[in-house]
Amino acid sequence: AEVSERELGGVERRIQESEAADRDLLKQLSDLHALDPAPPDLEALSAGIMAKRARLPDDRSELVRARVGSTDAVRTAKEKLNTADSELAAVEKNIARVRSEFEARERKLAESIRTQQQAAREARTRHQTVEERKKPAYLSIGRHLSEKGVPPPSAPHLLEEAHRRREAVRLQLKHQAELAQLSSQIDKQELRKFYFSAFSVLVLLAITLLVVFQSPRGREWLPQETDTILSINADQFERANLAKRWPDTKAKLWPGLIGPAASVPGLNSSRDTARITRALTTDETGETKEFNLVQSRRSLAKVIRTVADDKNFRRRPQTISGLPVWERQPSSAEGTAAEPDFALARVGPATLAVGAPEEVDELVLVRLGMKPDMKITGQLFDRFQALDHESALRLISRDPPDLSRVFHPIFSRELLDASQLIGLAVNLQNPVKARILIQVNAPKNAADVARDLRGNPEQWLRLPDSPLLLYSQPPEIQTQGSSNLELRFTVPEDSARLLLERLAGTDVPEGAVAEY
Structure with a gap:
């Protein structure tokens, strides 16, 4: 129909x-006849x-016939299309009916x-109910036949197994009855005491471990009577690269500075440690004790395993409130065991206490709070923290004249006599920088001491028994109140090396140490 309509339109x-x-x-x-004059070929x-x-x-008649x-073709096509539509409607109606x-x-x-x-579900439920009701009956029948010694016809070997199982059940019930009888005979009061003791030990151990392993790293757990503290920052020493600057000194200098920390098995003191703190105190008899703390950069599990595997170390049988202590047992010339000369806990x-066994025990007691420690608010600790925490070396003493007893002389007698408390911080970068904090003795005044320092620095800031000075240029001096001084200066390379030595x-042969 569409084709016919298109043809009709054409x-x-x-x-x-x-x-x-x-x-x-x-x-x-018309236009041709209207021309004047007429063209010569008008007629043509x-x-x-x-x-x-x-x-x-x-042509028009042919077109009319074609139209x-x-x-007619369009009319015929439309009739056919209507017929096809009616047939299609009938088919669709039939499809809908079938669907x-x-x-x-x-x-x-x-x-x-x-x-x-x-x-089916109901049938399975009924079947299960029937089976469950059948089981007790079958069990009773089987138990009765077993007691009479009659085996199942289809499996006679099960009779012996049933007898063994029944005997095992009987023994189990007998054992339970005996345990119940013993339990009834136990004194309830003694049992309560045992439970209370065990619970108390566990609680005490938990508190001890919590105090030890969850406390802040930054606190210095040192005895309250500490007089002098030497703190060594291993990271700063590594950055200073002393092995290149002082190749002939570094090998002996580092072990001498860190003391007993160099004897810890499995611990590389220059690579694995972050800070080493040495604290010294002198009792009434004049005996000097040294307390050493080693702070590691990472967990101490590897070090503890190394110490435990070392045949020269043994774990002390008695712990101190749950904290174990390892002791090194040197062998004497006669082959007999001598007294321990080194211990660690x-x-x-990430902190170890190392040194002599008595000092390590005291550090453990201080750490557990069983002996007083150097409080954070204490005068000595406040001055110690005032020094640059990132310095390679920090030294502070509240008994300056006593410094020459524990270290070779590093300050002049004039400076020590004028000080009630003295602190030193050294940064080993090139150039070497140093700070000195001084709390002057009561009869003196900070301004007077500062005036003497400015007027005669080479007398006050010199290394005893040496021509070397502690400064390369006159120090910067600041007074803080009437009793405190702070000095800042650059240290010559040779003076810094001699100071550390x-x-x-x-700094001297071993035979000459006594001369100091």
């Missing part, structure tokens, strides 16, 4: 074009136009399936 368009062409030819003829042109017009009626034929019948049949089948499944997540005790 015929109509051609008819219209023919009529338009006729009008154009007639207009051309007129004849040509008339000939074209004469052909147009024939009539196209109209509805199929859906109804499907619903019926689904309902039937659900009914059958429900019936873990007193923090004297702190390490390596």
Whole structure:
């Protein structure tokens, strides 16, 4: 139908074009006759136009016939299309009817399936109930036959196994009865005491471990009577690169500075440690004690395993409130065991107490709070913290004249006599920087001491028994109140090396140390 309509439209368009062409030819003829003067070939042109017009009626008649034929074709096509539409509607109606019948049949089948499944579940439930009711009866029958020694006809070997199982059950019940009898005979009061003691030990151990391993790293757990503290920052020493600057000194200098910390097995003191603190105190008899704390950069588990595997170390049988102590047992010349000369104990997540056994025991007691420690608010600790915490070396003493007893002389007698408390911080970067904190003795005044220092620095800031000075340029001096001084200055390289050697005790041959 669409094709016929398109053809009919084409015929109509051609008819219209023919009529338009006729009008154009007639207009051309009129225009030709209207020319004045007339063209010489007027008749020929007129004849040509008339000939074209004469052909147009024939063409138009053919187009009209074609239009009539196209109209008939369109009508026939529409009739066929209507017939096909009616047939298609009938087919669709039939499909809808079949689909509805199929859906109804499907619903019926689904309902039937659900009914059958429900019936199957009910049947299984009834079967299970029957089986459960049958079991006690069968068990009773089997037990009775077993007691009479009658085996099952299909499995006679099960009779012996049933007898063994029954005997095992009987022995188990007998054992339970004996345990119940023993439990009833136990004194309830003694049992309560035992439980209370065990619980108390566990609680005490938990508190001890919590105090030891969860306390802050930054606190210095040192005895309250500490007089002098030497703190060594291993990281700063590594950055100072002393091995290149002082190649002939570094090998002896580092072990002398860190003291007993160099004897810890499995611990590389220059690579694995972050800070080493040496504290010294002098009792009434004049005996000097040294307390050493080693702070590691990481967990101490590897070090503890190394110490435990070392045959020269043994773990002390008695712990101090749950904290173990390892002691090194040197062998004497006669082959007999001598008194321990070195001990270590873990007193923090990454902190070891090392040194002589008595000093290590005291550090453990201080760490556990069983002996007073150097409080954070104490005067000595406050001044110690005032020094640069990132310095390679910090030294402070609240008994300056006593420094020459524990270290080779590093300060002049004038400076020590004028000080009630003195602190030193050294940064080993190039150039070497130093700070000195001084709390002057009561009869003196900070301003007077500062004036003497400015007027005669080479007398006050010199290394005893040496021509070397502690400064390369006059120090910057600041007074803080009437009793405190702070000095800042640059230390010459040779003076810095001699200063460290004297702190390490390596500046003179061993035979000459007594002269100090």
